[in-house]
Amino acid sequence: MTIEDATSGIDIASPTNGLSSQRPSISLSKSPSATYPRSPASKDASRWQRGNTAASAAKPLKPFATEDIKILLLENVNQTGRDILAAQGYQVDVLKTSLPEDELVKRIRDVHVIGIRSKTQLTARVLREAKNLIVIGCFCIGTNQVDTQYAAKHGIAVFNSPFSNSRSVAELVIAEVIALARQLGDRSNELHKGTWNKVSSGCWEIRGKTLGIIGYGHIGSQLSVLAEAMGMTVVFYDVVNLMALGTAKQVPTLETLLGAADFVTCHVPELPETHNMIGRLQFEQMKHGSYLINASRGSVIDIPALIDVMRSGKLVGAALDVYPAEPGGNGDYFTSDLNLWAEDLRSLKNIILTPHIGGSTEEAQSAIGIEVSEALVRYVNEGCTLGAVNMPEVNLRSLTMEEENHVRVIYIHHNVPGVLKKVNEILGDHNVDKQTTDSRGDVAYLMADISDVNASVIKDLYQSLEGLSSRIMTRVLY
Ligand SMILES: NC(=O)C1=CN([C@@H]2O[C@H](COP(=O)(O)OP(=O)(O)OC[C@H]3O[C@@H](n4cnc5c(N)ncnc54)[C@H](O)[C@@H]3O)[C@@H](O)[C@H]2O)C=CC1
Numbered sequence: 001m002t003i004e005d006a007t008s009g010i011d012i013a014s015p016t017n018g019l020s021s022q023r024p025s026i027s028l029s030k031s032p033s034a035t036y037p038r039s040p041a042s043k044d045a046s047r048w049q050r051g052n053t054a055a056s057a058a059k060p061l062k063p064f065a066t067e068d069i070k071i072l073l074l075e076n077v078n079q080t081g082r083d084i085l086a087a088q089g090y091q092v093d094v095l096k097t098s099l100p101e102d103e104l105v106k107r108i109r110d111v112h113v114i115g116i117r118s119k120t121q122l123t124a125r126v127l128r129e130a131k132n133l134i135v136i137g138c139f140c141i142g143t144n145q146v147d148t149q150y151a152a153k154h155g156i157a158v159f160n161s162p163f164s165n166s167r168s169v170a171e172l173v174i175a176e177v178i179a180l181a182r183q184l185g186d187r188s189n190e191l192h193k194g195t196w197n198k199v200s201s202g203c204w205e206i207r208g209k210t211l212g213i214i215g216y217g218h219i220g221s222q223l224s225v226l227a228e229a230m231g232m233t234v235v236f237y238d239v240v241n242l243m244a245l246g247t248a249k250q251v252p253t254l255e256t257l258l259g260a261a262d263f264v265t266c267h268v269p270e271l272p273e274t275h276n277m278i279g280r281l282q283f284e285q286m287k288h289g290s291y292l293i294n295a296s297r298g299s300v301i302d303i304p305a306l307i308d309v310m311r312s313g314k315l316v317g318a319a320l321d322v323y324p325a326e327p328g329g330n331g332d333y334f335t336s337d338l339n340l341w342a343e344d345l346r347s348l349k350n351i352i353l354t355p356h357i358g359g360s361t362e363e364a365q366s367a368i369g370i371e372v373s374e375a376l377v378r379y380v381n382e383g384c385t386l387g388a389v390n391m392p393e394v395n396l397r398s399l400t401m402e403e404e405n406h407v408r409v410i411y412i413h414h415n416v417p418g419v420l421k422k423v424n425e426i427l428g429d430h431n432v433d434k435q436t437t438d439s440r441g442d443v444a445y446l447m448a449d450i451s452d453v454n455a456s457v458i459k460d461l462y463q464s465l466e467g468l469s470s471r472i473m474t475r476v477l478y
Pocket residue numbers: 141142162163165166169214215216217218219220237238239240267268269270271273274295296297321322356357358359360
């Protein structure tokens with residue numbers, strides 16, 4: 001196949017702001033003959049293997065000796081995920097907690113892959129130190145804890161698990177709706193202290209009450225179905241027009257939702273637009289005797305305003321799973337040192353405070369462990385970016401076992417005019433079997449499979465691509 005054949009259909013890169021990168025690339029070394037375990041349960045497996053001819057087995061690719069690949073897993077990533085990564089022969093270090101920034105900066109310097117959950121902050125400052133990092137796995141839904149744009153501009157892909165814990169969060173919220181309506185937390189606390197307090201005043205069934213869902217995405221829509229099954233009326237507010245499930249109704253404004261709902265629950269991502277989305281004005285717009293639940297991100301609620309409105313008696317219950325500042329690990333204290341208002345919050349009646357456990361079920365954590373680790377392995381070994389949250393989604397059908405002297409070249413580059421011409425001048429002396437490229441904002445991702453290459457050719461290819469001014473990161477997999 002000629003370069004013209006191989007490049008037909010390639011998107012032409014568009015102009016950008018000409019970023020530069022100082023990150024060194026991963027060096028080449030010998031490829032081991034490892035096998036690549038794939039979970040039959042993996043939702044993506046068929047998608048990324050799509051196009052492989054039925055008869056040929058996929059050839060496992062590797063970037064370099066697997067024992068050289070260092071992985072740091074923080075925040076007690078599930079065993080399922082650890083097992084998948086360890087089975088690749090990678091060096092996997094596991095910590096139960098997140099790390100404070102200064103320590104993280106030290107630990108991240110020599111790892112190629114880092115796995116985190118919602119707590120670890122991968123800021124630009126931290127990522128600047130991560131000279132060998134090629135990919136980040138967020139073993140959760142939210143990716144707000146990572147500077148994903150900085151990562152993309154430095155060739156670091158970010159993966160998450162977009163919906164494996166959605167059901168768990170939705171179930172927690174349903175439980176909280178009932179628990180708040182019946183003041184279960186208070187009754188239980190009282191009896192724990194020895195006080196019998198049998199009351200019905202201010203305790204309600206949830207049947208016939210209105211649930212207002214802010215953010216009707218994976219979690220919000222799942223919750224909608226559960227709430228209707230419990231006999232609730234559902235209204236939702238979302239910035240996007242969405243199909244309402246069951247008999248739920250989308251309302252045009254947040255104010256309309258707040259004025260209609262007995263229970264308000266937030267399921268939006270952390271964004272500048274969602275910061276303090278529920279503050280003093282919104283509390284004024286809520287019904288007297290209503291309840292608030294937040295299992296999204298701590299920044300979404302103005303907590304001092306919540307404390308005031310609960311003290312006033314207008315809101316009669318709240319459940320919070322997330323906070324602006326959260327402890328680094330289990331056993332740490334949740335005090336005013338962390339959030340100034342912590343003691344005031346803890347002193348309120350009918351408030352359920354949980355330690356960010358919305359997604360903390362065996363089912364969710366096990367599924368997330370598999371999903372994210374498999375995405376990491378596909379990225380490290382094959383360069384596949386399907387599902388990445390900050391990179392163009394690119395894949396090529398796998399090489400087959402028959403294709404012996406083939407390499408896969410990954411060239412992550414600034415999305416500026418003329419790059420493909422230069423890249424193809426370098427690849428042009430070789431037989432490019434297949435090639436694809438795509439861009440997302442300032443960053444473009446090119447993948448090409450080249451046949452009939454030996455070790456010295458591979459080195460030349462690598463060095464030539466590394467020499468281009470458009471380079472962000474070059475990887476050669478074989
Ligand atoms: N407590 C926990 O353990 C967990 C918390 N989460 C949090 O829940 C959030 C939501 O999760 P998913 O439902 O999976 O996200 P999603 O992305 O599926 O849905 C979010 C919805 O919010 C909407 N939205 C965005 N900005 C909005 C705004 N300003 N006003 C109204 N709607 C807006 C979006 O259009 C989308 O429909 C995550 O971003 C994460 O921060 C997720 C999982 C577990």
